[in-house]
Amino acid sequence: xxxxxxxxxxxxxxxxxxxxxxxxxxxxxxxxxxxxxxxxxxxxxxxxxxxxxxxxxxxxxxxxxxxxxxxxxxxxxxxxxxxxxxxxxxxxxxxxxxxxxxxxxxxxxxxxxxxxxxxxxxxxxxxxxxxxxxxxxxxxxxxxxxxxxxxxxxx
Amino acid sequence: xxxxxxxxxxxxxxxxxxxxxxxxxxxxxxxxxxxxxxxxxxxxxxxxxxxxxxxxxxxxxxxxxxxxxxxxxxxxxxxxxxxxxxxxxxxxxxxxxxxxxxxxxxxxxxxxxxxxxxxxxxxxxxxxxxxxxxxxxxxxxxxxxxxxxxxxxxxxxxxxxxxxxxxxxxxxxxxxxxxxxxxxxxxxxxxxxxxxxxxxxxxxxxxxxxxxxxxxxxxxxxxxxxxxxxxxxxxxxxxxxxxxxxxxxxxxxxxxxxxxxxxxxxxxxxxxxxxxxxxxxxxxxxxxxxxxxxxxxxxxxxxxxxxxxxxxxxxxxxxxxxxxxxxxxxxxxxxxxxxxxxxxxxxxxxxxxxxxxxxxxxxxxxxxxxxxxxxxxxxxxxxxxxxxxxxxxxxxxxxxxxxxxxxxxxxxxxxxxxxxxxxxxxxxxxxxxxxxxxxxxxxxxxxxxxxxxxxxxxxxxxxxxxxxxxxxxxxxxxxxxxxxxxxxxxxxxxxxxxxxxxxxxxxxxxxxxxxxxxxxxxxxxxxxxxxxxxxxxxxxxxxxxxxxxxxxxxxxxxxxxxxxxxxxxxxxxxxxxxxxxxxxxxxxxxxxxxxxxxxxxxxxxxxxxxxxxxxxxxxxxxxxxxxxxxxxxxxxxxxxxxxxxxxxxxxxxxxxxxxxxxxxxxxxxxxxxxxxxxxxxxxxxxxxxxxxxxxxxxxxxxxxxxxxxxxxxxxxxxxxxxxxxxxxxxxxxxxxxxxxxxxxxxxxx
Ligand code: FES
Ligand code: FES
Numbered sequence: 089x090x091x092x093x094x095x096x097x098x099x100x101x102x103x104x105x106x107x108x109x110x111x112x113x114x115x116x117x118x119x120x121x122x123x124x125x126x127x128x129x130x131x132x133x134x135x136x137x138x139x140x141x142x143x144x145x146x147x148x149x150x151x152x153x154x155x156x157x158x159x160x161x162x163x164x165x166x167x168x169x170x171x172x173x174x175x176x177x178x179x180x181x182x183x184x185x186x187x188x189x190x191x192x193x194x195x196x197x198x199x200x201x202x203x204x205x206x207x208x209x210x211x212x213x214x215x216x217x218x219x220x221x222x223x224x225x226x227x228x229x230x231x232x233x234x235x236x237x238x239x240x241x242x243x
Numbered sequence: 244x245x246x247x248x249x250x251x252x253x254x255x256x257x258x259x260x261x262x263x264x265x266x267x268x269x270x271x272x273x274x275x276x277x278x279x280x281x282x283x284x285x286x287x288x289x290x291x292x293x294x295x296x297x298x299x300x301x302x303x304x305x306x307x308x309x310x311x312x313x314x315x316x317x318x319x320x321x322x323x324x325x326x327x328x329x330x331x332x333x334x335x336x337x338x339x340x341x342x343x344x345x346x347x348x349x350x351x352x353x354x355x356x357x358x359x360x361x362x363x364x365x366x367x368x369x370x371x372x373x374x375x376x377x378x379x380x381x382x383x384x385x386x387x388x389x390x391x392x393x394x395x396x397x398x399x400x401x402x403x404x405x406x407x408x409x410x411x412x413x414x415x416x417x418x419x420x421x422x423x424x425x426x427x428x429x430x431x432x433x434x435x436x437x438x439x440x441x442x443x444x445x446x447x448x449x450x451x452x453x454x455x456x457x458x459x460x461x462x463x464x465x466x467x468x469x470x471x472x473x474x475x476x477x478x479x480x481x482x483x484x485x486x487x488x489x490x491x492x493x494x495x496x497x498x499x500x501x502x503x504x505x506x507x508x509x510x511x512x513x514x515x516x517x518x519x520x521x522x523x524x525x526x527x528x529x530x531x532x533x534x535x536x537x538x539x540x541x542x543x544x545x546x547x548x549x550x551x552x553x554x555x556x557x558x559x560x561x562x563x564x565x566x567x568x569x570x571x572x573x574x575x576x577x578x579x580x581x582x583x584x585x586x587x588x589x590x591x592x593x594x595x596x597x598x599x600x601x602x603x604x605x606x607x608x609x610x611x612x613x614x615x616x617x618x619x620x621x622x623x624x625x626x627x628x629x630x631x632x633x634x635x636x637x638x639x640x641x642x643x644x645x646x647x648x649x650x651x652x653x654x655x656x657x658x659x660x661x662x663x664x665x666x667x668x669x670x671x672x673x674x675x676x677x678x679x680x681x682x683x684x685x686x687x688x689x690x691x692x693x694x695x696x697x698x699x700x701x702x703x704x705x706x707x708x709x710x711x712x713x714x715x716x717x718x719x720x721x722x723x724x725x726x727x728x729x730x731x732x733x734x735x736x737x738x739x740x741x742x743x744x745x746x747x748x749x750x751x752x753x754x755x756x757x758x759x760x761x762x763x764x765x766x767x768x769x770x771x772x773x774x775x776x777x778x779x780x781x782x783x784x785x786x787x788x789x790x791x792x793x794x795x796x797x798x799x800x801x802x803x804x805x806x807x808x809x810x811x812x813x814x815x816x817x818x819x820x821x822x823x824x825x826x827x828x829x830x831x832x833x834x835x836x837x838x839x840x841x842x843x844x845x846x847x848x849x850x851x852x853x854x855x856x857x858x859x860x861x862x863x864x865x866x867x868x869x870x871x872x873x874x875x876x877x878x879x880x881x882x883x884x885x886x887x888x889x890x891x892x893x894x895x896x897x898x899x900x901x902x903x904x905x906x907x908x909x910x911x912x913x914x915x916x917x918x919x920x921x922x923x924x925x926x927x928x929x930x931x932x933x934x935x936x937x938x939x940x941x942x943x944x945x946x947x948x949x950x951x952x953x954x955x956x957x958x959x960x961x962x963x964x965x966x967x968x969x970x971x972x973x974x975x976x977x978x979x980x981x982x983x984x985x986x987x988x989x990x991x992x
Contacts, residue, residue: 123269124262133913164262189714190259191475228894229921
């Protein structure tokens with residue numbers, strides 16, 4: 089039995105009919121064709137699929153889509169502001185060389201955003217803990233940590 | 244220099260930061276068929292029959308392919324073609340592909356894959372190289388289980404060991420390591436507008452893929468097109484075919500778009516691994532630490548198929564001395580087939596494994612002889628003019644000594660920092676040093692690259708390169724090199740890359756070769772364009788060619804400074820496309836099959852790492868606090884990218900040292916294959932040494948693999964320094980470290 093799902097995606101209301109077993113990631117990628125959110129491990133281990141749910145980071149690959157009913161979902165596609173400017177975290181990732189292959193980047197940026205929204209001036213250790221669920225195989229994380237630090241120092 | 248030597252951001256970061264970059268699974272397509280591979284559950288068995296009737300009855304299933312549907316040669320492999328795309332009569336490892344489903348939706352193809360019945364007849368299987376070499380071992384391939392045996396000889400080791408005042412002999416073991424790139428393999432197949440069988444997917448070498456697919460389908464090369472999609476890491480795992488063969492086969496038969504996305508578990512099961520090596524290492528040295536001889540025996544497990552087994556066999560042997568002057572050398576290296584997961588290329592091709600051995604040996608010598616670990620390395624370090632174990636005289640750019648000297652101050656500083664150890668008695672601190680060398684490019688064989696750059700009458704400048712950027716930043720480096728030559732900013736040059744429809748062969752993104760080899764091809768193409776522009780300008784304005792030169796994108800005259808014509812303007816006046824072409828093949832010679840003598844690489848990169856570690860004596864947990872990583876890269880075309888490679892390499896090296904272990908039959912995914920997270924990685928101090936390579940573009944060599952090689956041995960030496968006991972088998976997991984600590988307690992109460 090299909091179910092109707094309503095939620096706010098990057099500020100826009102969405103209404104759609106879905107199979108109840110779908111994950112949030114499947115809804116985003118397969119149904120809405122928004123491929124900015126990545127699937128790395130599909131089992132909650134790598135963080136590539138991280139999105140924000142009411143501002144908190146969740147692994148969308150294991151998050152039941154029906155549970156976002158009525159809630160706010162932010163994906164990487166929704167991070168630029170309405171004037172088309174990059175979010176400061178996006179800018180900092182570019183400036184600090186925090187991106188190599190880029191596959192972890194959308195999830196990493198959203199985890200960083202959740203962290204900074206809750207704790208605008210984290211210590212290095214808090215940053216390391218805040219992104220510990222996001223695996224990056226390329227960069228060794230240090231430039232990512234620097235980028236997040238740089239954003240926190242600007243605000 | 245204006246564009247080279249500057250850490251500009253990579254050219255593709257904007258689309259990546261916006262989530263717009265299209266990786267293998269993101270490619271759009273109109274109602275494609277969905278593919279699924281049926282895989283072997285047996286390590287070694289004959290295929291008696293493949294029954295597909297039941298699977299074909301599932302609604303939505305379009306077709307099921309087996310080896311019989313392959314029109315061409317069903318064997319692939321970069322060096323030895325021994326691996327079928329779909330097994331025909333025999334499977335040699337668990338996970339080998341036996342059939343391919345094409346269906347209207349992913350659910351149907353998955354369901355059908357479960358319903359395909361393969362009737363096997365079990366064969367005895369082999370799980371270790373030692374077993375594979377025994378006389379009564381079952382044959383995995385008809386030609387025998389020994390894939391390759393390589394020998395290297397210099398001087399006379401017997402004499403060398405006689406001269407030695409101390410001899411150290413130990414055995415070192417490494418295991419399977421997964422690339423663990425984050426993007427699961429995936430791609431799209433379709434017939435393009437010119438009727439070509441086209442595959443778009445992550446890869447490290449589109450032109451190799453094209454050749455394999457053409458031969459698989461028995462098609463002329465120009466009927467196959469491979470395009471690299473944005474690639475979520477590679478580290479060697481994407482040098483062999485992954486999804487290409489399946490996508491191409493289905494596209495060829497069905498003539499409609501097909502899509503294949505590997506499950507994350509499938510990636511762990513079927514993509515190549517780092518070769519496990521067992522290394523017996525004997526070193527002889529004088530009391531002052533000078534090496535007199537080394538004798539090394541290497542035994543490697545390539546698993547079911549050759550892949551890069553021959554490369555790892557030879558490269559580990561050539562690098563066995565480490566970056567040191569050794570007058571007497573004897574190495575035997577063997578690579579053996581087993582029914583284990585197949586091993587292939589992984590960042591360093593056997594050099595990280597052999598460096599673990601030679602750097603542990605160096606550390607033991609330093610301890611036994613009571614010489615400072617930096618000092619003993621300096622006394623032995625290679626220098627310009629010295630002949631390596633293959634008899635190659637090093638002509639220039641031997642920065643090993645410089646890396647050691649630069650890093651010395653940090654070891655002193657770190658020793659100072661150890662004094663506060665007593666505050667927490669269960670924590671012991673240690674410092675480890677390790678050096679490495681790495682030959683840039685393929686070993687003793689031609690490995691050319693080609694590039695073109697053209698300027699159009701409308702003013703557009705296009706740079707063509709077949710190089711696959713896998714995140715390391717080669718696209719950016721290509722543009723920086725062209726920009727420097729033409730004197731125009733990178734954003735005025737359009738880059739067309741890694742698409743066999745438009746670009747020519749640049750060879751693989753492997754062996755840290757793209758900056759040096761393809762960088763040179765791009766430099767030569769740009770110089771060729773420069774020459775042609777000067778010629779055209781000379782013709783158009785009646786000025787002698789010798790008087791003209793190119794600066795800031797303009798042709799200028801030495802004698803008449805008023806003359807300054809943008810090259811775009813010249814192209815417009817010419818009315819035709821002007822094209823510069825470049826090729827480069829490093830000067831190497833093949834290696835003598837008996838002695839290993841020859842020139843395997845045109846140039847070498849060098850590095851030294853220092854690791855500061857902490858060991859918890861109660862739990863065996865090792866924490867790496869800081870790694871100082873000093874690299875001689877020749878010239879950093881993009882220092883930011885070089886640092887990115889170094890820090891990423893240190894992280895991967897930390898994983899190699901402490902946690903990464905793929906256990907066949909047990910490891911299935913990121914759940915049980917642990918790689919370093921943000922909490923595990925040390926602080927890194929990258930130091931760049933630029934001992935310019937005269938044949939490199941602007942003096943550059945390479946850094947990609949070099950970044951990881953010295954880290955693990957530095958950490959292992961740091962552990963030995965901390966606990967007074969040594970780890971001989973990687974990874975140095977909690978249990979192994981604890982075991983070493985307990986052994987120490989038993990011996991010295
Ligand atoms: S894809 Fe969701 S955590 Fe890895
Ligand atoms: S940049 Fe490749 S996984 Fe993070």
